[in-house]
Amino acid sequence: MHGVLERMARAPQVPLHALTPMQARAAYEVGAGVLDLAPPQIHRVESFTFQARDGHEIPVRLYAPAGEALPVLIYFHGGGFTIGSLATHDVLCRTLSRLAHCAVLSVGYRLAPRFKFPIAHDDAWDAVQWVAREGAGLGLDTQRIAVGGDSAGGTLAAACAIEARHVGLPLRLQLLFYPGCAAHQDTPSHTTFAKGFVLEETYITYFFNHYLRTPADRDDWRFSPLGATDVDGVAPAWLGLAECDPLVDEGVMYADKLRAAGVPVDLEIYRGVVHEFIKMGRAIPEALQAHADAARALQSAFQ
Numbered sequence: 001m002h003g004v005l006e007r008m009a010r011a012p013q014v015p016l017h018a019l020t021p022m023q024a025r026a027a028y029e030v031g032a033g034v035l036d037l038a039p040p041q042i043h044r045v046e047s048f049t050f051q052a053r054d055g056h057e058i059p060v061r062l063y064a065p066a067g068e069a070l071p072v073l074i075y076f077h078g079g080g081f082t083i084g085s086l087a088t089h090d091v092l093c094r095t096l097s098r099l100a101h102c103a104v105l106s107v108g109y110r111l112a113p114r115f116k117f118p119i120a121h122d123d124a125w126d127a128v129q130w131v132a133r134e135g136a137g138l139g140l141d142t143q144r145i146a147v148g149g150d151s152a153g154g155t156l157a158a159a160c161a162i163e164a165r166h167v168g169l170p171l172r173l174q175l176l177f178y179p180g181c182a183a184h185q186d187t188p189s190h191t192t193f194a195k196g197f198v199l200e201e202t203y204i205t206y207f208f209n210h211y212l213r214t215p216a217d218r219d220d221w222r223f224s225p226l227g228a229t230d231v232d233g234v235a236p237a238w239l240g241l242a243e244c245d246p247l248v249d250e251g252v253m254y255a256d257k258l259r260a261a262g263v264p265v266d267l268e269i270y271r272g273v274v275h276e277f278i279k280m281g282r283a284i285p286e287a288l289q290a291h292a293d294a295a296r297a298l299q300s301a302f303q
Contacts, residue, residue, distance in 0.1 A: 001273050004283050017206040021113055025083045032088035035280040040094050052126045059108035061086045063097040071144030071302040072103040074128055078151030080207025081120050082112045099295035103140055112211035121222045124156040125163045132169055144302045146173040154179025158225040161234045171235035173301035175294055177278050178247050183224035187249035197244050199275035226254055236264040238297035240290045245275040268293055
């Protein structure tokens with residue numbers, strides 16, 4: 001991991017926070033696959049759209065490792081609500097689908113700054129409800145649905161699990177890779193890993209300044225699930241955290257909040273790795289371990 005960080009530091013690149021959101025998005029698209037695995041072949045990959053509550057067409061990509069009706073993981077990509085896409089997380093979704101032998105529906109929710117809070121959340125929750133309502137027509141087993149995501153996508157998945165509890169929609173699992181959970185960047189890990197560990201504090205501030213409308217949005221549980229009044233009865237959780245990540249403390253805090261509410265939690269902290277490590281499978285063995293662990297959690301939940 002240290003060697004990867006050294007090579008990244010030597011690479012001539014403009015920091016994300018010095019770019020416009022469009023430039024940052026393009027730069028992430030170019031660099032997202034540099035350390036990722038080769039895309040695994042998979043039986044079925046389809047791209048299409050569904051209609052959000054306001055009529056906007058949301059792009060999605062469906063992966064399935066076989067032709068029969070399969071349980072489905074609805075996946076939300078990371079990127080601070082500002083960058084990232086179906087393409088940047090294509091390999092990860094293929095990998096999870098193949099290893100867990102489940103369908104994965106990757107959701108291209110709308111991004112900041114054009115679309116501010118809570119649009120990303122609303123798109124994510126609309127996707128979950130749409131799958132529950134229409135998924136059978138896509139060859140999905142709508143009795144076995146999980147939600148998942150990394151970083152900001154983990155935030156969206158956690159908030160969707162709370163929404164699902166509110167309306168009585170049963171989910172089998174919330175699969176959270178280093179999710180953002182807290183309203184403010186004030187935990188010790190935010191200080192310890194503020195610079196030099198991929199997700200820098202300046203980047204977090206940059207993303208949130210683009211996404212949030214006002215400071216009051218930080219305290220809305222749809223942005224910071226730790227602030228939810230209660231999480232009783234939400235779906236069981238699997239959390240995969242990176243030890244050297246500004247977000248690790250709030251991930252542990254959210255796991256504790258879920259456990260205190262009686263929610264089954266499986267928490268894995270991958271030692272010595274940084275934010276984004278799950279997309280570094282070509283260089284970081286822990287990424288492969290995290291993929292395997294997450295797939296086992298999905299298989300167990302779906303059984």
